[in-house]
Amino acid sequence: MQLPVNRFKQALKDGRMQWGIWQTxxxxxMAELLAASGYDWVLIDGEHGAFDVGEIRPCLQxxxxxxxCSPVVRLCELDTALIKRNLDQGAQTLMVPMINTAAEARAAVSAMRFAPEGTRGFNSATRAGRYGAIADYGTRAKDELCLIVQLESRAALGNLEEIAAVEGVDAVFIGPADLAADMGYPGNLAAPEVQDAVEDAIARLKALGMPAGIFTLDPEMQRRAIAAGASFNALGLDALMLMQAAQARLAQFRGA
Structure with missing residues (x-):
């Protein structure tokens, strides 16, 4: 059996625009509904969503x-055990939040790779290795794994070039909500300083040839990010979209 191709990673390499949606x-x-809706990728949110590690597995399936449609799994933090368990159960693309330094990025890369390149515990008899059916999983696993590091602070943006230069980092995702809070504008992504910082970060990543992504519900920030070079963009979040649809439906008839 052949190692499954990571279509998301290949699209990053090809520079193709990919539209995503958030599952909380x-x-x-819910994972299947979002995958069926036509988006290029679904982020299964293990940071703020209702997921323990074992609950992510059926979503991947x-x-x-x-x-x-490609699944992307966001962890709740940089943790080698979480990385190992999610990779073993078949996640090929991980997003690791709150990466602030190149050292943290290198730790994430190491956790995704078997020795001698990394510290991931070896086991090929997992869903990732198709329960032993992929004979060369140990030597080829890293080829189809994709690491997205999430930069969400002023310190992270100050270290952007060093983080992006870490071998094994495949893409960088800018987190505007936490960045806005760190800059003194909690909940205010429309602040000009925040928008300028996001746009500048994405432009710097583009100049480095590093794929950049963003999730924002602010249309102006989204347009500016795309213009600056963001190539994988999340457009919505299940909870908010359901609430908006529910409220809009009620408004059609209440008081009619």
Whole structure:
């Protein structure tokens, strides 16, 4: 059996625009619904979403039935055990939040690779290795793994070039909400200083040839980010989209 191709990683290399959507509600049905809706990638949010490690596995299996959609798993923090367990259960693309230094980025890369390049514990008899059916999983696993580091602070943006230069970092995701809070504008992504910082970070990443992404519900920030070079962009979040649809439906009839 061949190692599954990471279509998300390949699209990053090709420079293709990829549109994503955020899953915070747990369960494979939500994952499948979002995958079926036509987005290029679904982020299964293990940071703020309703997921323990084992609850991510059926979501990965649900998305696997949609070859035009790729799952991305966001961890709650940089943790070698979390990285190992999510890789073993078949995640090929991980997003690690709150990366502030090149040393932290290198630690994430190490946790994703088997020795002698890294510290990931070896086991090929997992879902990732198709339960032993992929004979060369140990030597080829890293080829189809994709690491996205998330920069969400002024310190991280100050270290952007050093972080992006770490071998094994495949893409950088800018987190505008936490960045805005760190800059003294909690909840105010529209602050000009925040928008300028996001746009500048993405432009710097583009100049380095590093794929950049963002999630924002601010249309102006989204447009500026895309113009600056953001190539994988999340456009919505399940909870907010459901609330907006529910409120809009009620408004059609209440008081009519």
């Amino acid at each position: 509600f747990g369960g494979p049905d 649900a998305v696997a039935g949609y070859p035009d």
